[in-house]
Amino acid sequence: MALASTKFKDLDFFNQSLESGYKLLPFNFIKLDDSRYVITNIAGEYLVITKEDLYAVANKQLCPGSPVYNTLKSKHFIYDDDSSVALELLALKYRTKMAPLANFTGLHLFVTTLRCDHSCPYCQVSRQSEDKAAFDMTPEIADKAIDFTFQSPSNEIKIEFQGGESLLNFEMVKYVVEEATKRNQTENRDLQFVIATNLSPLTDGMLDFCLKYDILISTSLDGPEELHNGNRPRPGKDSYEKVMTGMQKVRELLGPDKLGALMTTTKDSLTQAKPIIDEYVEQGFSSIFLRPLSPYGFAIKTKSFDAYQTEEWLKFYKEGLDYIIELNKQGLYFIEDYTALILNKMLTPFGTTYVDLQSPSGMAISAIVFNYDGDIYASDESRMLAEMGEKRFRLGNLLQDTYEGVMLSDALLGPLEATITESMPMCNDCGFQNYCGSDPVYHYATQGDIIGNKAFSGFCKKNMTIMRHLIKLLEDDPEARDVLLSWVRV
Ligand code: SF4
Structure with a gap:
C-alpha cells in the first residue's frame, strides 16, 4: 500500500473545480x-x-x-x-x-600563464615570478583547448585570456586567436576574444594585433591612484600609471568601446565608495561592478578575505549605489553592473549567463577554464581554489580526457544537480529564488559543502540584502525607480 504523503494533498484537491473562484x-x-x-x-x-x-x-x-x-x-x-x-x-x-541553459558553454577562459608582475595580496591565483616559463600554456595544450571549445554547441563562443598576467605569454594569446579564427572559418560561430590584463606589458605591437582581430580588453582599476597602488603592488609602485597609460592607448587604437574595467573591494576600499566611483566616471567608464573579495587562493592565504565582513561590504555597496543613483539623477548615465544584472532578472522575461546568478550554477555549462597545464576547471573560482591545493572542482585534463568524459563526469553533474535552486534547501522556498543563484565553490571554500547552510552564507546574505534593498527602492522611491528602470535592457 502506498504511503500517504505528508507534504502534498491528494490529486483531487488540485483538480477541484473553481468553486472557490480561483x-x-x-x-x-x-x-x-x-x-x-x-x-x-x-x-x-x-x-x-x-x-x-x-x-x-x-x-x-x-x-x-x-x-x-x-x-x-x-x-x-x-x-x-x-x-x-x-x-x-x-x-x-x-x-x-x-533559455540560456540551452545555449550551453559560451565563455572559455584560457590561462596563458600564471606569471605576473604584480603581487596583489587579494590575488586569487598563486603568482609566479615573471621568468618561470614552466607556468606557461604550450601550443599542444592550446590546440586541445581550442578543440574542446568548438565542441560546445553554443553559437556564441567567447575566448577570454586570463593569468597571472595573460600578456606575459602574448605569443600564446596570438597563437590561440589565429588558430581559433582559422577554425571558425568552417565553424561559423559568433567568435569573440577578450584579454584580461593589468596592461603593464602592453605594447603597440600587441594593440595592432588586437585591432586586427577585434579583441576586447578587460583591465583592473581599483580606484584612485593611492588606493589602486596600495591594492596592486608591483616593482616601481606604478601600477596606476601603467594602467592609465595602457587605457589611453587602448582607447586611441581600438576605440573606447573596446575597453572594460573591474574593481575589487579591499578593506581600504570600504570607506572610499565615492572616490572609487568618481575615478571610474573620470576615466570615461559608464559602469562599475562593485565586487567583494572572493574567498579563494591568496585571498584566504593572506587573510584578506577575513579583512572585512559581508555586512561591511553591503554598507559600501549601498553607499555606492546611492551615490550612483544621485549621479544619474543629475543627468549622468552610469550603471552599477551587479544591480543591473539582478534588475534584468527581476524585470524582464530573460535569464542570465552570469554564472553566480544561474540555476543550476553556471559552472562549466556557462563558463569553463583551461589552465596553463591542461587542467580543466568548472569555473575561474574552482581554479583559484585548486591553486590552494583543493582540487574538488577539477574536471579533468585536456591531454587525457574527452569532451564527453568531462561534461558528463560525476565531478560536474553532481554539483549541477545539487545547485538547482528550486530544490536546494532554504532556497527552494525563498521569495528571491528566481533572481538568485548558487555558488558551490564559494560555499565549499567557506563551509566545506557545495550547498552550504544559507543562514551562515555570505553569498545568501549579500543577495538577499541587495534584492530587498532594490525592491524597496523600486516601490518606495519613484526617482530611484526611474533610474533603476533605465538600467534594464530588453
Ligand atoms: S537569497 Fe539566499 S535563500 Fe534566497 S535563493 Fe538566494 S541563496 Fe537561496
Missing part, C-alpha cells in the same frame, strides 16, 4: 518589511503586497475583480475560469527565462 499558481514569498511581503512566481514576476492580502490570497479569500485580484491574475499568481491561456503563458515565460 486557483493558485506556484509562488514563493518573503518578508519585505513589517507590513509587506514580496511574492514571486516561477517566471520571476514579483508583486509587493500587504500581509493581509497575502493571507487572503493563500486562503482564497480575495474578492474577484478587486485591484489586487486583477494584478495577481495578470501576473500569473492565480487563475480562474477566464484565464484560458494562463498556464501556457506561464510555461512560455518560464521557458524564456531558462
Whole structure:
C-alpha cells in the first residue's frame, strides 16, 4: 500500500473545480518589511503586497475583480475560469527565462600563464615570478583547448585570456586567436576574444594585433591612484600609471568601446565608495561592478578575505549605489553592473549567463577554464581554489580526457544537480529564488559543502540584502525607480 504523503494533498484537491473562484499558481514569498511581503512566481514576476492580502490570497479569500485580484491574475499568481491561456503563458515565460541553459558553454577562459608582475595580496591565483616559463600554456595544450571549445554547441563562443598576467605569454594569446579564427572559418560561430590584463606589458605591437582581430580588453582599476597602488603592488609602485597609460592607448587604437574595467573591494576600499566611483566616471567608464573579495587562493592565504565582513561590504555597496543613483539623477548615465544584472532578472522575461546568478550554477555549462597545464576547471573560482591545493572542482585534463568524459563526469553533474535552486534547501522556498543563484565553490571554500547552510552564507546574505534593498527602492522611491528602470535592457 502506498504511503500517504505528508507534504502534498491528494490529486483531487488540485483538480477541484473553481468553486472557490480561483486557483493558485506556484509562488514563493518573503518578508519585505513589517507590513509587506514580496511574492514571486516561477517566471520571476514579483508583486509587493500587504500581509493581509497575502493571507487572503493563500486562503482564497480575495474578492474577484478587486485591484489586487486583477494584478495577481495578470501576473500569473492565480487563475480562474477566464484565464484560458494562463498556464501556457506561464510555461512560455518560464521557458524564456531558462533559455540560456540551452545555449550551453559560451565563455572559455584560457590561462596563458600564471606569471605576473604584480603581487596583489587579494590575488586569487598563486603568482609566479615573471621568468618561470614552466607556468606557461604550450601550443599542444592550446590546440586541445581550442578543440574542446568548438565542441560546445553554443553559437556564441567567447575566448577570454586570463593569468597571472595573460600578456606575459602574448605569443600564446596570438597563437590561440589565429588558430581559433582559422577554425571558425568552417565553424561559423559568433567568435569573440577578450584579454584580461593589468596592461603593464602592453605594447603597440600587441594593440595592432588586437585591432586586427577585434579583441576586447578587460583591465583592473581599483580606484584612485593611492588606493589602486596600495591594492596592486608591483616593482616601481606604478601600477596606476601603467594602467592609465595602457587605457589611453587602448582607447586611441581600438576605440573606447573596446575597453572594460573591474574593481575589487579591499578593506581600504570600504570607506572610499565615492572616490572609487568618481575615478571610474573620470576615466570615461559608464559602469562599475562593485565586487567583494572572493574567498579563494591568496585571498584566504593572506587573510584578506577575513579583512572585512559581508555586512561591511553591503554598507559600501549601498553607499555606492546611492551615490550612483544621485549621479544619474543629475543627468549622468552610469550603471552599477551587479544591480543591473539582478534588475534584468527581476524585470524582464530573460535569464542570465552570469554564472553566480544561474540555476543550476553556471559552472562549466556557462563558463569553463583551461589552465596553463591542461587542467580543466568548472569555473575561474574552482581554479583559484585548486591553486590552494583543493582540487574538488577539477574536471579533468585536456591531454587525457574527452569532451564527453568531462561534461558528463560525476565531478560536474553532481554539483549541477545539487545547485538547482528550486530544490536546494532554504532556497527552494525563498521569495528571491528566481533572481538568485548558487555558488558551490564559494560555499565549499567557506563551509566545506557545495550547498552550504544559507543562514551562515555570505553569498545568501549579500543577495538577499541587495534584492530587498532594490525592491524597496523600486516601490518606495519613484526617482530611484526611474533610474533603476533605465538600467534594464530588453
Ligand atoms: S541563496 Fe539566499 S537569497 Fe538566494 S535563493 Fe537561496 S535563500 Fe534566497
